[in-house]
Structure formats: structure tokens, C-alpha cells
Amino acid sequence: AQSVTQLGSHVSVSEGALVLLRCNYSSSVPPYLFWYVQYPNQGLQLLLKYTSAATLVKGINGFEAEFKKSETSFHLTKPSAHMSDAAEYFCAVSDGGGSQGNLIFGKGTKLSVKP
Amino acid sequence: NAGVTQTPKFQVLKTGQSMTLQCAQDMNHNSMYWYRQDPGMGLRLIYYSASEGTTDKGEVPNGYNVSRLNKREFSLRLESAAPSQTSVYFCASTQQGAIPTDTQYFGPGTRLTVL
Numbered sequence: 001a002q003s004v005t006q007l008g009s010h011v012s013v014s015e016g017a018l019v020l021l022r023c024n025y026s027s028s029v030p031p032y033l034f035w036y037v038q039y040p041n042q043g044l045q046l047l048l049k050y051t052s053a054a055t056l057v058k059g060i061n062g063f064e065a066e067f068k069k070s071e072t073s074f075h076l077t078k079p080s081a082h083m084s085d086a087a088e089y090f091c092a093v094s095d096g097g098g099s100q101g102n103l104i105f106g107k108g109t110k111l112s113v114k115p
Numbered sequence: 116n117a118g119v120t121q122t123p124k125f126q127v128l129k130t131g132q133s134m135t136l137q138c139a140q141d142m143n144h145n146s147m148y149w150y151r152q153d154p155g156m157g158l159r160l161i162y163y164s165a166s167e168g169t170t171d172k173g174e175v176p177n178g179y180n181v182s183r184l185n186k187r188e189f190s191l192r193l194e195s196a197a198p199s200q201t202s203v204y205f206c207a208s209t210q211q212g213a214i215p216t217d218t219q220y221f222g223p224g225t226r227l228t229v230l
Contacts, residue, residue, distance in 0.1 A: 032215045032216050036221075043119070043223045044158075044207075045221065049218065051216040090158065094215035102148075102163060103158075103160075103219060105157040105159075106157055107155055107156060108155075108157050
């Protein structure tokens with residue numbers, strides 16, 4: 001069965017610093033991986049997704065993630081944090097079993113950005 | 116397009132009361148989902164509907180029922196609410212759930228408190 005583990009429930013960075021949010025996956029089939037962002041009191045929206053076309057995936061708002069099969073990782077990065085990046089971030093893997101497109105979410109990482 | 120809409124935004128129930136959460140999407144999507152979000156738990160799938168006329172259980176279906184009323188609407192019913200069902204509920208939809216790379220689009224959520 002597929003699963004994802006997000007390391008660190010809370011990450012704090014200074015404005016302008018590198019953002020690194022960690023996600024490791026477990027999958028018995030080639031995985032499809034997603035990062036979603038949730039701003040306070042809102043629903044989730046897609047940041048980026050890995051669909052096996054390219055290992056380095058660029059998303060919205062300057063975020064990117066690299067799929068590393070050898071490390072079973074899909075970490076999210078952004079070179080320079082903005083105050084507006086403060087949100088909760090969820091890594092997810094697509095359930096490749098009988099329900100195919102269902103997503104399995106990690107527990108989330110809350111990002112704080114200090115001025 | 117309004118995307119995915121949910122009503123109500125907030126609700127307080129007493130233990131044993133019943134209620135229905137409504138969800139509608141105007142993107143002509145085939146698949147719809149109900150999740151609950153609890154602190155530190157990420158999102159967990161309650162029920163999903165791969166296509167109009169079908170519904171299936173997700174990870175945490177106990178205490179809930181669903182109805183796919185038509186292609187646009189997917190409702191979630193709590194027959195006898197319990198304090199353990201206090202949560203934020205999200206509805207989502209995707210064009211074709213059977214395609215594991217499809218993006219899910221989320222509604223703004225319903226905050227439910229059961230006293």
C-alpha cells in the first residue's frame with residue numbers, strides 16, 4: 001500500500017531563506033506524487049505534481065520538487081521564502097490500486113515565515 | 116466558474132443530531148470525494164464517487180453516508196453526530212478519478228463542531 005511521510009510538522013524560516021519541506025513515500029508501484037498548499041481557512045490547491053515525465057518538477061509561486069527514486073523522496077523547495085508562503089503543505093501519493101486516482105495524504109507541514 | 120462549493124461553512128450540532136453537508140462542482144468532473152481534516156492527521160478519505168451513480172468507502176467511512184445526487188452534487192450525511200466527528204470537512208472533484216495523475220480541486224471546507 002502507498003503512504004507518505006512528511007518530516008517535521010512545523011518548519012520556521014526567515015524571509016528570504018531557503019524553504020525545504022521533506023516528503024518520503026512508500027509505493028509498490030511507480031508513484032504519482034503531489035504537493036498541495038492550504039492557506040489559513042481555505043481549501044487545498046495544487047502546487048505541483050510528479051507524473052514521471054521529468055524528475056524535477058516546477059510548480060506555482062516559485063516552488064519546485066525533485067523526485068529521487070533511490071531515496072524514495074519528493075522534497076519541496078523554494079530558494080527564497082516570502083511572507084505569503086506561510087501556510088500548511090501536504091504531500092500526497094496517488095493510490096495506484098483498485099481505486100486508482102485516490103490520494104493518500106501526509107500529515108502536513110506548517111510553514112512559518114519570520115520577517 | 117465557481118469551482119467546488121460547499122454549504123454550510125460552519126455548523127454546530129448536539130450529539131445525536133443529524134445533518135447533511137452539501138457539495139457541488141461546476142467543472143463537469145466525473146469523480147468527487149469527501150475528506151475530513153483533523154489536526155496532525157492530514158486529510159483522510161471518507162467516501163468517494165468515481166462517477167455518477169457510484170459511491171465507495173474510503174479510509175474512514177463509519178458514521179457517514181453519501182449520495183451522488185447527479186454529476187454536479189455529492190452530499191455527506193451524518194445520521195447521528197458524535198463528538199468524534201468534530202472536524203473540518205472538504206469536498207473535492209477531479210475530471211477522471213481513474214487517471215492517477217489527475218488534479219483534485221477542493222472546496223473551502225465546512226467546520227463542524229459536535230457538542
